Amino acid sequence: xxxxxxxxxxxxxxxxxxxxxxxxxxxxxxxxxxxxxxxxxxxxxxxxxxxxxxxxxxxxxxxxxxxxxxxxxxxxxxxxxxxxxxxxxxxxxxxxxxxxxxxxxxxxxxxxxxxxxxxxxxxxxxxxxxxxxxxxxxxxxxxxxxxxxxxxxxxxxxxxxxxxxxxxxxxxxxxxxxxxxxxxxxxxxxxxxxxxxxxxxxxxxxxxxxxxxxxxxxxxxxxxxxxxxxxxxxxxxxxxxxxxxxxxxxxxxxxxxxxxxxxxxxxxxxxxxxxxxxxxxxxxxxxxxxxxxxxxxxxxxxxxxxxxxxxxxxxxxxxxxxxxxxxxxxxxxxxxxxxxxxxxxxxxxxxxxxxxxxxxxxxxxxxxxxxxxxxxxxxxxxxxxxxxxxxxxxxxxxxxxxxxxxxxxxxxx
Amino acid sequence: xxxxxxxxxxxxxxxxxxxxxxxxxxxxxxxxxxxxxxxxxxxxxxxxxxxxxxxxxxxxxxxxxxxxxxxxxxxxxxxxxxxxxxxxxxxxxxxxxxxxxxxxxxxxxxxxxxxxxxxxxxxxxxxxxxxxxxxxxxxxxxxxxxxxxxxxxxxxxxxxxxxxxxxxxxxxxxxxxxxxxxxxxxxxxxxxxxxxxxxxxxxxxxxxxxxxxxxxxxxxxxxxxxxxxxxxxxxxxxxxxxxxxxxxxxxxxxxxxxxxxxxxxxxxxxxxxxxxxxxxxxxxxxxxxxxxxxxxxxxxxxxxxxxxxxxxxxxxxxxxxxxxxxxxxxxxxxxxxxx
Numbered sequence: 001x002x003x004x005x006x007x008x009x010x011x012x013x014x015x016x017x018x019x020x021x022x023x024x025x026x027x028x029x030x031x032x033x034x035x036x037x038x039x040x041x042x043x044x045x046x047x048x049x050x051x052x053x054x055x056x057x058x059x060x061x062x063x064x065x066x067x068x069x070x071x072x073x074x075x076x077x078x079x080x081x082x083x084x085x086x087x088x089x090x091x092x093x094x095x096x097x098x099x100x101x102x103x104x105x106x107x108x109x110x111x112x113x114x115x116x117x118x119x120x121x122x123x124x125x126x127x128x129x130x131x132x133x134x135x136x137x138x139x140x141x142x143x144x145x146x147x148x149x150x151x152x153x154x155x156x157x158x159x160x161x162x163x164x165x166x167x168x169x170x171x172x173x174x175x176x177x178x179x180x181x182x183x184x185x186x187x188x189x190x191x192x193x194x195x196x197x198x199x200x201x202x203x204x205x206x207x208x209x210x211x212x213x214x215x216x217x218x219x220x221x222x223x224x225x226x227x228x229x230x231x232x233x234x235x236x237x238x239x240x241x242x243x244x245x246x247x248x249x250x251x252x253x254x255x256x257x258x259x260x261x262x263x264x265x266x267x268x269x270x271x272x273x274x275x276x277x278x279x280x281x282x283x284x285x286x287x288x289x290x291x292x293x294x295x296x297x298x299x300x301x302x303x304x305x306x307x308x309x310x311x312x313x314x315x316x317x318x319x320x321x322x323x324x325x326x327x328x329x330x331x332x333x334x335x336x337x338x339x340x341x342x343x344x345x346x347x348x349x350x351x352x353x354x355x356x357x358x359x360x361x362x363x364x365x366x367x368x369x370x371x372x373x374x375x376x377x378x379x380x381x382x383x384x385x386x387x388x389x390x391x392x393x394x395x396x397x398x399x400x401x402x403x404x405x406x407x408x409x410x411x412x413x
Numbered sequence: 414x415x416x417x418x419x420x421x422x423x424x425x426x427x428x429x430x431x432x433x434x435x436x437x438x439x440x441x442x443x444x445x446x447x448x449x450x451x452x453x454x455x456x457x458x459x460x461x462x463x464x465x466x467x468x469x470x471x472x473x474x475x476x477x478x479x480x481x482x483x484x485x486x487x488x489x490x491x492x493x494x495x496x497x498x499x500x501x502x503x504x505x506x507x508x509x510x511x512x513x514x515x516x517x518x519x520x521x522x523x524x525x526x527x528x529x530x531x532x533x534x535x536x537x538x539x540x541x542x543x544x545x546x547x548x549x550x551x552x553x554x555x556x557x558x559x560x561x562x563x564x565x566x567x568x569x570x571x572x573x574x575x576x577x578x579x580x581x582x583x584x585x586x587x588x589x590x591x592x593x594x595x596x597x598x599x600x601x602x603x604x605x606x607x608x609x610x611x612x613x614x615x616x617x618x619x620x621x622x623x624x625x626x627x628x629x630x631x632x633x634x635x636x637x638x639x640x641x642x643x644x645x646x647x648x649x650x651x652x653x654x655x656x657x658x659x660x661x662x663x664x665x666x667x668x669x670x671x672x673x674x675x676x677x678x679x680x681x682x683x684x685x686x687x688x689x690x691x692x693x694x695x696x697x698x699x700x701x702x703x704x705x706x707x708x709x710x711x712x713x714x715x716x717x718x719x720x721x722x723x724x725x726x727x728x729x730x731x732x733x734x735x736x737x738x739x740x741x742x743x744x745x746x747x748x749x750x751x752x
Contacts, residue, residue, distance in 0.1 A: 076647025090692035104647035
C-alpha cells in the first residue's frame, strides 16, 4: 500500500537548538496515527514540518510528490494542519470560518461553487457544529471554537489531516466524538496524524502510535507495543505501570513521580476487593506496601500489581496454605504498620486474621459491623474481636487523615 | 442576511446624496435642481441652459473637491480595513501606523527638492516611497507571529509618525520661509486645495491600489485567522503580506499627496461597518470604500459650513470625531483583556 505521507531522515533546528533529528515514518490510507511524547519532545514542530510551515532538513513526500517542490496552495490541497491555538480576533461566524477551509480549492476569480457549499454543510453536520453555524467564534467557549476549527480542517478535505492536540479544550463526550468523527472521515482513503497528550485516548483510538522523546522517535507501532513501561518511563521520566482496565478491557496507565525508595513499610490484609481503596491510597502516597494473602481474580490483587506491590498469594477458593500463612505473618510482624481491611470473614480466610496478631501497629477498617461480615459461625468473629481490642478501629474514609497524623507522630519520634 | 445585502446599495445612494448636497451647499448657495442640471451637463446629458456663474463654481471649485473627498475617504477607509485584517488588530489605521506621515514626508520632500515644479508626478511617486518606507519599518519592527499587539502598534505608529512628522517640518522650515502657510496643510489634512490637476494625481494611485486591495478580500479573511492557520490553508503569507502592504502604501500615498494626512477615517469607518456586516472582507472592503467616501464628503461639508466664510481643515473635523472614538476602542480593548 502506498503511503500518503512519509518522512525520511527529517530534522529541524530552531535557532541553535536541534528540535528534531532522524525522523523516519510513513502514514498509510485508512490510518489514524497518534503522535505522543512529553512537552517539548517536538510533536508540534514535526506537524509544522509536514505541511512546510516549519523549515526542515530531509525529505517529506506527499503521495508521490516531494513537499519541497509544492506551492503553499498545492500543499494545502494535500495536507491540513489544525492548530492548538484557537483565538480569532474578528467575529466571523462558524459557517464563515468553516467555509474558509475551502480557500485552497478556489482560485482568486472563482466564485463559491455548489460543491464548496455542499462540503461546508456536510462538514458542519458531520462535526455536529450545525447548531453553532450562525454564532460568532469570538463569543464561543474554547471547546466550541476548537470544534469549529476541526470542521474547517475537514472542509479543506486534504488527504492527510494533521491535528495538534485537538481535544485539549474538549469535554469528555466531545473528546470521544471528535475521534469517532475523525475515523469516519478518514475512511479507507485518507489518513490522520494526531498529536495528543492523553495516552488513554491515544491507545483507544489510534491504529498506530509514534512516541517522540527529545526530538527522536523512541518507539513506533501498535499502541500496546509502544505504551510499555520501559518506553514510557524513558520518555516521560516517571515510573509508569501499564495494566488492563478490567471494566473497559483497555490498556490503562498509572504514573508515579520518581523519588527515593520509601522507607515506611505498610502491610495490608484484605480480600474480595475490600482493600482496593486502602491499597490505592497507600500506592499514591510514599509507602512501601505489601499485601496478603490474596487469590488470583481478586480486585485487591489487581490493584496491588498495578502499583507493583509484593503480594503473598494463594490458590482461589481454597484454604490458605501454611507457607502463605507464614509469609503473611512475617510481613505483618516486620511492617511499621499493618492494616486489616473491611473484609468478609469466611472459613477459608480466617487464618488471615490470625497471622496479624503479632503486628507492631495495627489498624482495623470497620465500615460494616463485623457481625454481618462473619460467615464462620462465630469463630472468625471472636478472632476479629481479639484483633480489634488491640487495634485502632477506623472508618475507611478516616484512614487518609489518620495516616497523615500517624506519619507525623512517627517522624517526631 | 437581507439587511446585509442592502448595505452596499444603501451606501451608494447615501454617497450620491452626500455628493450632490456637498456640491450644492457652500458660501454661494446653488439650488439642488441647478446643481443636478450642471452635473448632468458634465456627464453629457442634454439639459436646459444653466447659470454660467453657478456652473463655474460647481465645476471648477466644488466638484473636484467633493470628488477628492470621496476618493480620499474611500482610499483611507479601505486601507484601514485591510490593515486591520492584515495585522489582526481592529485598531490599525494608515494614519495611526505612520504610513500617512511617511507619505506626507515623501510629498513634502519632492516639493523641497524642487522636483515637484519640474513634474507634478514626482509628488505621488515620493509619497509612495515615503509610505512604503514607513510600512516597512512598522511591519519589520512590530509584527510578531503575524499579529500586532495593540500597544506595540500604537507605540510603533507613534514613533514612526513623529519621526516623519518632524522630517516634514524640517523640510518645510528649510525651504519655504516666505510661503509656509501654503504648505501648512501637510501637517493637518485639508481638501481646500483640491483642483482637477491635483485630483488627477491622486486618482491614479488610489484607483490602482484600491482595485488591487478589493481583490484580496478572501485572502484577508484567511489571514485574519492567524499566520499559522493561513499557511495551513495554502496562503503564501509573506508574499501576500508584502503585496498587501505595497497596495496599502500606494493607496494611502495617493490620498495623502492630495490632501495631506487626514486622520481616523480608516479607524472609524471599517469597525462601524463590521458591526453591521460582520468581518467578511469581501463585503467589508467595498462597503468601507463607500462608507469612507460618504464620511469624508460629509466631514468636508461640515468643515466648510460650520464657521461661515472661514474654513476649518477637514483633518480637524475627522480628528475631533475620531479621537474620542479611538479612546473608546482603547478602553474597551483593555477591559476585554482584563476580563
